Amino acid sequence: MCDAWRCVPGLEVLTKKVNLCDTVRKILGQPQGDSFIKSSDAICQCFPRIGDLSATSGFKSFDQGVLSIADSKDVNQAVKVQKCMNDSGFKTADDRDKVRKTLQSMAKPKVLIIEGPEINEGSYFKLIAISKSCKPGSSCTGMRIQETIQNLLTPYMAEIARKFREGLFVPWVPFLQNLLLISNDFNLASQNLGSPFISFRSRFDYATQTSCVELGSCGGPAVSSFLKQVGDIVKSTQLIYHMSVPETSSNLLITYIKEAQDANELAEALPDESASADLFRGGEIKTVQDLFKFVPTIDRTFLLQRKIGWIVDFYAGYSAENRDLVTSTYNSLVAVADSSSSAIEFELNVQEHPENDSLLQQIIMMKWIMKGEIQGHLYTMKRAFERYDDSIAKSSFGPGKSGVVMEPSAISYQRWTKIPKMVMPCSKQVTKTFNKAGFTKTFSFTEYSKCMVEGVTAYYPKLQIPYIRLAL
Structure with a gap:
């Protein structure tokens, strides 16, 4: 029988807590380390959230130009995610100009294309607020409709x-x-x-x-x-x-x-x-x-x-x-x-x-x-x-x-945020066996390293350009 005061009963692996941000700075170097830390919420939390939202009925409905009260929750979440990305330096891009050129190319000598107002999320919420209160039989007062x-x-x-x-x-x-x-x-x-x-x-x-x-x-x-x-x-x-x-x-x-x-x-x-x-x-x-x-x-x-x-x-x-x-x-x-x-x-x-x-x-x-x-x-x-x-x-x-034929319709344009190809901290789970004084201990831990990640793109709900095709 071993006296614990005079002999070692086994091997224990000791861990040390480190500051995650300092670790990122150490791995990526500067200024890449600070840049990543600043945008980490957007990359790690907001960006994946966009993919989840795109599968919701509200996202899809708004994407198609539908103005429905039932979609407001999903649309609101999409707005928050987009703001998160923008605030972290990832700006929103779109192909609006290209789509408008396509729309105007539909005009002919006897065909006029008349554009109407686009509805972004801000306008959408104002219209939805009116729709919620302005029901059949209601007075619709105080809604600032005009x-x-x-x-x-x-x-x-x-x-x-x-x-x-x-x-x-x-x-x-x-x-x-x-x-x-x-x-x-x-x-x-x-x-x-x-x-x-x-x-x-x-x-x-x-x-x-x-x-x-x-x-x-x-x-x-x-x-x-x-x-x-x-x-x-x-x-x-x-x-x-x-x-x-x-x-x-x-x-x-x-x-x-x-x-x-x-x-x-x-x-x-x-x-x-x-x-x-x-x-x-x-x-x-x-x-x-x-x-x-x-x-x-x-x-x-x-x-x-x-x-x-x-x-x-x-x-x-x-x-x-x-x-x-x-x-x-x-x-x-x-x-x-x-x-x-x-x-x-x-x-x-x-x-x-x-x-x-x-x-x-x-x-x-x-x-x-x-x-x-x-x-x-x-x-x-x-x-x-x-x-x-x-x-x-x-x-x-x-x-x-x-x-004269008047055909109301809408054409959509895409909006997106792109995270470019960049250096990021990557992690992997490592299992290592330690040997000391005849004792053996297997231990698993996370190991961080510097790696290159390919660019990825997140797509927001499309916005619609309403128009009238006027055939003379």
């Missing part, structure tokens, strides 16, 4: 208004005014056609009833052919001079011109507090592109373009229904009015048959009336249909066209 909406949208409204004005309201006004002018010209020509046509018809009736029936002067081929052509012109003109663009359609044009002018003036307006609160009460603000619902000019444009589309379809239909009759009548009248009378004069032979002189004078007078008093009005009416068709063809409206 201030929030104005702060979000005011920086964008001038550009939004400019594109709506240049793309829609400014060209709409002269387009509608032109349709109104054409309608007025058409109706005036139709009205002015009445008196000369009645005179012309009377002469035709007199000639056919008196000269043809009583005197039998119309049997020759030249005279009968002329009177047959004139008879056809009389029948078609009888229909034409009763034509008139309905007053109701002209009144609608006047109304829509005024609405387009008002829309132009109010293009930069934002909704009042009550209208904004109604959108929150109705649960209509669910995604970033829903922010366009706070731009009244969009709804105003949608309703107005439907009205314009309807009235343009009416004019296109009116032209299609009546154009051919007016055009063919005009062409026939010009051909008859400009035709030679020599065959008719030879056939009537007034020198030998003076009784035919009255018919010849009636024919000469009918040709003069056709050319001098009817042709011009028919031409105006024919040109009116051509002007309708040309104006409508150059517009966004009319049969087979979709009119």
